[in-house]
Amino acid sequence: MIIGVVTFPGSLDDRDAARAVRMAGGEAVLLWHNDHSLKNIDAVVLPGGFSYGDYLRCGAIARFAPIMQEVAARAQGGMPLLGICNGFQVLCESHLLPGVLTRNSDLHFLCRDQELIIENNSTQWTSEYSIGQHITLPLKNGEGSYQCDDETLRLLESEGRILARYVGENPNGSRNSIAGITNERGNIVGLMPHPEHAIEELTGPTTDGLGFFTSVLKSLIAL
């Protein structure tokens, strides 16, 4: 199974996401923002970072990258797509997921180990977790506060599309402590914390993040 990781100018965690894919047993390929074709890619990760410096609005320019046309089209057709941090912001800007990510409520960049609770294990990226499972992943962003209108929030809650929430003190002012959401179909997932930085004891707080990558590989094999 081949998972593509997109490199936008300013992407930072692209090589790290590729490493996570390999550690989960998949093959990782770096995709260039200016390319058009996804070729034989089975799933895509939009990695963390500051695409185009995040100067306009996080993810606002990256969504117009040539590769994103194909990524969006394939994802709407069911291809698994995970946006981590800046990738989540790109997914929201692309309207592949609802809502936006705004400045953290205390206005500071925050890097810390964050406890989460998994609330949906029926997506292609979370099937290896159990509902109610607590996991700890690095959180590191300046604009991670998830915001949406009341109607969207009601829908997300009622349809079980909130994939994970922050446990304990809300780190950034996200509505309902949302850390990640999914689309209705469960193939497009956006997550603010970084599973790719929790894949080995040596360099991460836990290995809790590996499950996102093993989940998608299993779901692809099952197809």
Place this chain on the structure above:
Amino acid sequence: MTLDTVKSALIDANQVQPYRELGLRDDEYARIKSILGRRPTSSELAMYSVMWSEHCSYKSSKVHLRQFGEKQPKTDALLVGIGENAGVVDVGEGYAVTFKIESHNHPSFVEPYQGAATGVGGIVRDILTMGARPIAIMDPLRFGPADASDTKRVLPGVVAGIGGYGNCLGLPNIGGEVVFDETYSGNPLINALCVGVMRHEDIKLAKASGVGNLVVLFGAKTGGDGIGGVSVLASESFDSAKPSKRPSVQVGDPFAEKVLIECCLEIFAEDLVIGIQDLGGAGLSCATSELASAGTGGMHVVLDRVPLRDPSLAPEEILMSESQERMCAIVEPEKISRFLELCTRWDVTATVIGEVNDSARLTIEWENEIIVDVPPRTVAHEGPVYERPFAEPAGQKRLQANLPNSIARPRSPEELRMTLLDLISCPNLADKSWVTNQYDKYVQGNTVLAQPEDSGIVRIDEKTGLGVAISTDVNARWCLLDPYEGTRLALAEAYRNVATTGARPLAVTNCLNFGSPEDPAVMWQFERAVTGLADACLELGLPVTGGNVSFYNQTGDVAILPTPVVGVLGVIDDVAKRTAMAISTEGDELYLLGETREDFAGSEWAHIHGHLGGMPPRADLDHERRLANLLIEASTSQILSAAHDLSDGGLAIAVAEMSLRKRVGARITIDGDPFVALFSETPGRVVVVVSQWHRNEFLALAASHRIVTHHLGVTGGSALVVADNFEIQLSELADAHQGTFPRLFAGTR
């Protein structure tokens, strides 16, 4: 508008020039005239003035810094030494590592966010210039009193600037220091360290070799930032309609630097450059003159070709501009098209601005007229050298005689308990998460240890686990009391910190922050500090690979504490074997390594009581070497559960920090005067945690290295217990330790 050309300098030979406003002395100006055989053009004057400034020429420090070369120990590790953008050391398996530390003190006081941000940007480009991928940064920071209103302006801005720039570059921030002292009011020290890694064969140097090779300027366009003082030329000689004063602070664009890094690494991978230099202080003047003087010797530059952000810039300003995120490369003509292709791929502007020749002159033209025609070495390497007078300050002996004996010492268990709480919550020893949580430590996925660990460790090879460790240290109060001994102690501590985590110390960098070199007392501190560091490096067998001097850190007559920040780089064969500081299991044995004496002069305890006087302890480098060897061997053979260096605050603070990390307590027994045992700052000591199974093996190893061990107690419980004295619940310690920074800086940004 008149252009001052070489031709007009010959015709209008006696024109009065504002050299004094540019910081040049009468004799320096006369020397420029004698080098050129005529008066300099305004562009030449601008170049000489900035390249001969203290910042660029090291004119006051050079005579002392020579010691680092003269006293360099024999080593096979050094691949590139002092003089290049950064030193390079061999770390094995074909890898080379380059690291360096620089100051950005004055800009950060003026504009904390941009000053600190561009400080990070500058040091990262220095590392990149060597051909290396930058892999981590660190920031030793010093501010005025934590509760001073100006600190509330400077510190949050500096931290946000370091985070804003470093995070966006994707560089993990793995350590540093945050220290407060009255003397840094108005003179904050913002030092930035970067480390990078490359293969041996990929090392790049700053030289323009090969007649006919092309000079390429690439990266950001050139604007009016950082021109500062040179604007006196522009406003006097040129069009008065344009902005008369240019800003002296540079503005950073981390995104531009991030793409520049990736672009350079692809260019390096295809071996497309002969030489490369970043544009930092003194911009194009520095880059062109340094490249030319280190290579074939001559260069011609067409200044009109420089892409400008502000078309109103005069040629002098273009030469001086310190616009960030720019590099200058020397490229062979047959490789230029591929070079430009890679720049296009990364949307990096690249322009051929000149050519290497063998004229032994650096010539620069503007609008078809020659405006610069100089021997490049006289600009870049043959600046003035001063033997500034130095003399021990008048009050030095009195200062050393003023022992901290007048402060009432805690005696009762309750007083000792309060002393621990006072120390662990004081700004210098309090938890720094409020700062470090604003830095990304995870990016690149190779960070094995980061703050508050004794040293930061990053993995450089996933297959073998090879990694590097870095620590920066100095107790500047000790340096005031005795700059020679204090600097040796700084090296000893950084060395010990690296060894404590299991890495073998390999090389040294430094950032020497001092007051005005025109004050003989400051110059004495500087001379003593450099001599101390050079002597200690020789004794420990570590080469100094480079460094940075920052003078004029003073307000009025009051200089900062002499602050020679020392950085030590170590190598660890397998990062999986590193030793961390946390007590993580119950029932392990705690040992103190090294002897404790009564050392309170310059201690944190004396500092919180407003006292600074006496003599610092002596650095015992033979002991330090044996201690380091023990710690490295014990780490390699995996018999340590944890280890932590004792420094500010002494034993009590060290054990408390080890317990707080994973909230596992300890019960310790101390001998002799409990105040001395708990809070003395005798150097050369480390606390280790050893499981019962490894205890005998460890004690035998310690004996073989002739290191004294004291059994302190056992780990476990939810409190720190000092037998027969007091106990403190970890929750109470944690509240004290972690509450200080949020209380001081909450709501600031």
